[in-house]
Amino acid sequence: LKAFSLRFAQMAYRRPLTDEQKADLTTIYAATVAPEVAAKRAFIFTLSNPAFLYPGIGPQDDYAVASRLALALWDSIPDAALLKAAAAGQLKDAAQVRLQAQRMMKDPRAKSKLRDFLHHWLHVEEGAEIAKDQKEYPGFDQGVVMDLRTSLDLFAESVVWSEQSDYRQLLLSDTILMNERLAKFYGQKVEAGAGFQPVKMDADQRGGVLTHPFVLATFSYTKSSSPIHRGVFVTRNILGLMLKPPPMAIAFMDDKFDPSFTMREKVTELTAKPACQSCHVTINPLGFSFERFDAVGRVRATDNHKPVDATSEYTAADGQVIKLTGARDVAKHAAESAAGQAGFVRNLFQSLVKQPPAAYSPELLGRLTDQFRADHFHIRNLAVEVAVVAALRPTGAATPPTR
Numbered sequence: 001l002k003a004f005s006l007r008f009a010q011m012a013y014r015r016p017l018t019d020e021q022k023a024d025l026t027t028i029y030a031a032t033v034a035p036e037v038a039a040k041r042a043f044i045f046t047l048s049n050p051a052f053l054y055p056g057i058g059p060q061d062d063y064a065v066a067s068r069l070a071l072a073l074w075d076s077i078p079d080a081a082l083l084k085a086a087a088a089g090q091l092k093d094a095a096q097v098r099l100q101a102q103r104m105m106k107d108p109r110a111k112s113k114l115r116d117f118l119h120h121w122l123h124v125e126e127g128a129e130i131a132k133d134q135k136e137y138p139g140f141d142q143g144v145v146m147d148l149r150t151s152l153d154l155f156a157e158s159v160v161w162s163e164q165s166d167y168r169q170l171l172l173s174d175t176i177l178m179n180e181r182l183a184k185f186y187g188q189k190v191e192a193g194a195g196f197q198p199v200k201m202d203a204d205q206r207g208g209v210l211t212h213p214f215v216l217a218t219f220s221y222t223k224s225s226s227p228i229h230r231g232v233f234v235t236r237n238i239l240g241l242m243l244k245p246p247p248m249a250i251a252f253m254d255d256k257f258d259p260s261f262t263m264r265e266k267v268t269e270l271t272a273k274p275a276c277q278s279c280h281v282t283i284n285p286l287g288f289s290f291e292r293f294d295a296v297g298r299v300r301a302t303d304n305h306k307p308v309d310a311t312s313e314y315t316a317a318d319g320q321v322i323k324l325t326g327a328r329d330v331a332k333h334a335a336e337s338a339a340g341q342a343g344f345v346r347n348l349f350q351s352l353v354k355q356p357p358a359a360y361s362p363e364l365l366g367r368l369t370d371q372f373r374a375d376h377f378h379i380r381n382l383a384v385e386v387a388v389v390a391a392l393r394p395t396g397a398a399t400p401p402t403r
Helices: 002-013 019-030 035-047 062-074 080-087 094-104 108-121 124-129 142-160 167-172 180-185 213-218 227-238 263-270 274-288 327-336 338-353 364-374 379-392
Strands: 175-178 197-200 312-315 321-324
Touching: 002 019, 002 035, 019 035, 062 080, 062 094, 062 108, 062 338, 062 379, 080 094, 094 379, 108 124, 108 142, 108 338, 108 379, 124 142, 124 213, 142 167, 142 175, 142 180, 142 213, 142 379, 167 327, 227 263, 227 274, 227 327, 227 338, 263 274, 274 312, 274 321, 321 327, 327 338, 338 364, 338 379, 364 379
Parallel strands: none
Antiparallel strands: 175 197, 312 321
C-alpha cells in the first residue's frame, strides 16, 4: 500500500516526487493505524495537495509542459511516453511538443475531447430534451431525437477524423446520416438493416451542421420554427460575432399576433422597435434564411398557408451587404467568413485550454487563424497547434516559435 501510494502521488503530481513529498506520505504510514486507514489518508492527502490541484504551480520545466499538454488534449495526466520525454528533456521546443501532441491525438481521449468541443459549439446538450407538439409533428418522438443526435455526432466525427479534417465541410456538406427510422420520418430512402448511411440531400437547401435536423429542432419552438433562436445561434457560435444583452426581455406569445401571420411576420413585428433593431438587424436576416425548415428540420414551402420567404439582406462584419436566399447562402458565408473562422479557432482554444486566446497574447488568435487558413482549415492540426501553445507557456508568457 505504501509503494502504491507513492506511485499514485507521482502520477497525480505529474512529476517525480521530491524528498519532502516522499517524507509526507511515509509519515502517514508511520502512524499507529491500520494499513487501510493509512492508505485512505494518503490518497486524501494527495488529492487535496496543491501539487495535484494547481498544475500551474511548481517548476516550469519539461514536466510542467507535459502536464499542460495532457490537460489540453486529454483532460488527464501525462502517460508513460510523455513522462519519459519530459525526463529526457525532450519537451523544450515547439517541434518536440508537436511530435508528442500528434501522437496523443490518436488516443481515444483526444477524440472524446474534440467531441465535447463540437457538442459545446453546436449546443448539442440544449437539444437533449427536444419535445415537439405531437398534433403538429406526429411521430417526432424521443427515438427520433436520439437518432438525430447520433446522426449529428457521426457526421461531425466523420469530418473531423477524415484525412482532410476540413472545417468548411462541417458547414457545406449536403449529406445527412440516416437510419431507417430517420429516413421514414424525413421521407428518404436507405438500405434496410444497414444502420446509419449518408443520404444526399438537396444541395440548394442543406448546408452541413447548420441545417441538420437536430440543430434546427433545437433552435425551434414546440409548434413552430424560431428565426430569433436560429439567428442568435448562427451569429454567436458560427459567425463568431458578439451580441449585446437585450435591453428588455420580451416573451414571444404566439396568441398576441394576427392569426394570419407567418413566423417571419411575427418576428418582424416583435423586433421592429429601434432598441431591438441594434441587434436584430443582424439576427433576423440570418434567422429568416432558415424559414424553409419547420420545427423538426423538414423542408417546407408554406408557413401558415403562405409561401415561405427565406430571402433577406445581411450586412457582414466587414460592412459588405450579402443577399441571402436561404440557409445554404448562410453556410457558404460562414465557411468563407474571416470572423467565423476566427470564432471557430477561439471556441476550440477555449474548449481545449479553458482560457481564451487573449489570456496568452493579443496577437495569438490572429496568428492561429492565419495558420488555420494556410493549413486548409484542418481541424485536428489546429487542435495540435492549440495544445502546443498551451503546453509551452503559461498564461501571458512570450509567444513560442511557429512551425
